[in-house]
Amino acid sequence: MLIRLIYLSRLVGSQSPELTDSILCKAQAWNTQNDITGMLCEGQGVYLQALEGERNIVTSLYARIHADPRHKDLELLHCESIAERRYRGWSMARVRLSDVDPETKIVWPEFDPYSVSGALVMARIDELVAAGQPVQAAST
Numbered sequence: 001m002l003i004r005l006i007y008l009s010r011l012v013g014s015q016s017p018e019l020t021d022s023i024l025c026k027a028q029a030w031n032t033q034n035d036i037t038g039m040l041c042e043g044q045g046v047y048l049q050a051l052e053g054e055r056n057i058v059t060s061l062y063a064r065i066h067a068d069p070r071h072k073d074l075e076l077l078h079c080e081s082i083a084e085r086r087y088r089g090w091s092m093a094r095v096r097l098s099d100v101d102p103e104t105k106i107v108w109p110e111f112d113p114y115s116v117s118g119a120l121v122m123a124r125i126d127e128l129v130a131a132g133q134p135v136q137a138a139s140t
């Protein structure tokens, strides 16, 4: 059974592209082997990640991610059974929230994902996907 899980976290320490690069490099390799797809949004000291895959695999991956000391204050925003993947083709796409094109009118700096519903956060993620924001980092 396939599920999609979305959570939010705050970085411990300062956000650096190198830290996310190194997380993504290993994550994409593992995710490819285990048929996990999704995206990792980063910006303003926050991570927002969507994970899709078989329920038992996503559950154990989320437990490992939850225990990772590189971030804190994890909040589970959304978890549902799905018929098909939304992030098919991305072993873990990357979205830099600070790079969002003003043309898309997506104003992330004014958007505090900790203070809104999971449904609204998902709608924002959909806007980013529609705007062509996600990029698969070069490691795969």
Ligand SMILES: Cc1cc2nc3c(=O)[nH]c(=O)nc-3n(C[C@H](O)[C@H](O)[C@H](O)COP(=O)(O)O)c2cc1C
Residues within 6 Å of the ligand: 023, 026, 027, 028, 030, 031, 040, 047, 049, 061, 064, 065, 066, 068, 070, 071, 092
């Ligand atoms: C924000 C964030 C997102 C992560 N996403 C993934 C991921 O999609 N896949 C993955 O295998 N590891 C991911 N990791 C790394 C895991 O937390 C963990 O370090 C890795 O699975 C190795 O776990 P282990 O040291 O218990 O073997 C992520 C870490 C962070 C901080």
